[in-house]
Amino acid sequence: MRVVHVTDTYAPVLGGKELHVRDLAHEQAALGHDVVVLTATEEEPVDRRTCGEPAAPGTARPRGAHAVRGAGAVRVVRLPDTRSPLARELLAGADVVHAHLSVVSPFAWSAVRQAAAAGVPVLAMVHVVLPASGVVRAAWRGAVAAVGPAVTWGTVSRVAAQALRTVVPGPVHVLPNGIDPGAWAPARPSSVTARPVTVVASGRLAPRKRVLALVAVLDEVRRLVGPDVPLRAVVVGDGPLRPLVEWQVRTRGMSGWVELPGRLTRPQLRDLYARADVFVAPARVESFGLAALEARCAGLPVVALAAAGVSDFVTDGVEGRLAADDAGLARAVADLVSDGVQRRRIAAHNRDVPTVLGWPGVVTRCLALYAVAGTIARRAPVRARPVPARAVRPAGTV
Structure with missing residues (x-):
């Protein structure tokens, strides 16, 4: 053909x-x-x-x-x-x-x-x-x-x-x-325990992806879990809002635990996901959410808005958590950061149950x-x- x-x-x-x-x-x-x-x-x-x-x-x-x-x-x-x-x-x-x-x-x-x-x-x-x-x-x-x-x-x-x-x-x-699930699947669950719980987001730093709202959500997560919980966030990507994102991170006093590495290749992302714990997708007008699907295939619980296209492959409580608004996003991420049992259960499901969206x-x-x-x-x-x-x-x- x-x-x-x-x-x-x-x-x-x-x-x-x-x-x-x-x-x-x-x-x-x-x-x-x-x-x-x-x-x-x-x-x-x-x-x-x-x-x-x-x-x-x-x-x-x-x-x-x-x-x-x-x-x-x-x-x-x-x-x-x-x-x-x-x-x-x-x-x-x-x-x-x-x-x-x-x-x-x-x-x-x-x-x-x-x-x-x-x-x-x-x-x-x-x-x-x-x-x-x-x-x-x-x-x-x-x-x-x-x-x-x-x-x-x-x-x-x-x-x-x-x-x-x-x-x-x-x-x-x-x-x-x-997606090719095998290209994202981790070789084995991370055995490193003495590290901060790591929250990852990946996407273009542009208004449609709501990256400024993401910074506010992460700030609220830090408040909800308290200062004594080791926490790290990595926001991957580049785009026109990068200077504003950097400014927000600085002015909110988040520079010590929020990283902005810029755009990463697929192999670099896979390596990051293997050492991470939660993926968050803040976009509201999202037709699909390929980055979230990649993270799900890498074994990460995915937190997203229920109104976005991510809900086609993430069921609340199964592949991750779905929220109605930004306050719900922050609470869901904070729950996963604080609740290791829930986090590991969802991660095990995502590692062990293949997505139906393989090529x-x-x-x-x-x-x-x-x-x-x-x-x-x-x-x-x-x-x-x-x-x-x-x-x-x-x-x-x-």
Whole structure:
């Protein structure tokens, strides 16, 4: 099967969507499918697992096609827009176009319009919880109507699906992000006991991830457990709010026990998780929560807000704790810090019971949705002519 993934952003941009697209493409190619990633991101990806040799530091390779070496090769094509002859050829020749959308994704929306108008099956996956803004949702309704009934719609969690159903008239399918549990599983439970209880958070230091609220939650945890309990917190990641986070940590007097190491690689994160005790995910508008799933597979109890997409794979009291608000987050983290029996019970469950979101199951569900997309495309009315690429304003723009 020829699968063309279309995404505005891709490696070396790092985020949940970008990592998911990269890993899904690799998994599909390893099964023998002909997989292409079409993206507007210019620089060559640098992950050797799926992207061959990286470009020299400080340089960017030309836009165009790049075939990933090794078994299950993935071809990455980097173009400024989807109206070029190469992009049109790729989209028209696909067995399915798998588009990955955020709130504003003009590159992917253009590909959806072209492929749907040409009768190519399209699976449009939305990787965000659509904002409640009436302007944004009105723009999405217009764009969805413009591409017509030939598109199959999906998203990554029940929370995100609930928002998407307000703008999509037909069914919304849930296809979660996948993971390789073995890549995160600790070799053995940590035997180190004479150390502080370590709380970890990982994500971009940006407003949507609520990192400033996280600092306040950690400060409240310190107050709840008392000064005599050895406690350490590590907030992994980088982003525009880093200076404010650093300032908050200093002004609240938390510098002695809160660390900000910046962005870490996957191996570095796995090593950190092997020496940690609790993972906290403070984001409220979170469509999935890949970092939380990684931590869960590493054996960490996960504390998150019940309204976020994390609740699709964390049940309160089983894989972690779910809270209604920030005060509840602080209480749940403090409970786990103080209650070693509860903490070790949940950690043992997460180590011993595999997640159902491993790649084999997720890829099978993905291929089943491609079959659905093919059926919907065949049943859709044939348009008299393709929709011009400039005819529809990208969803989310005002």
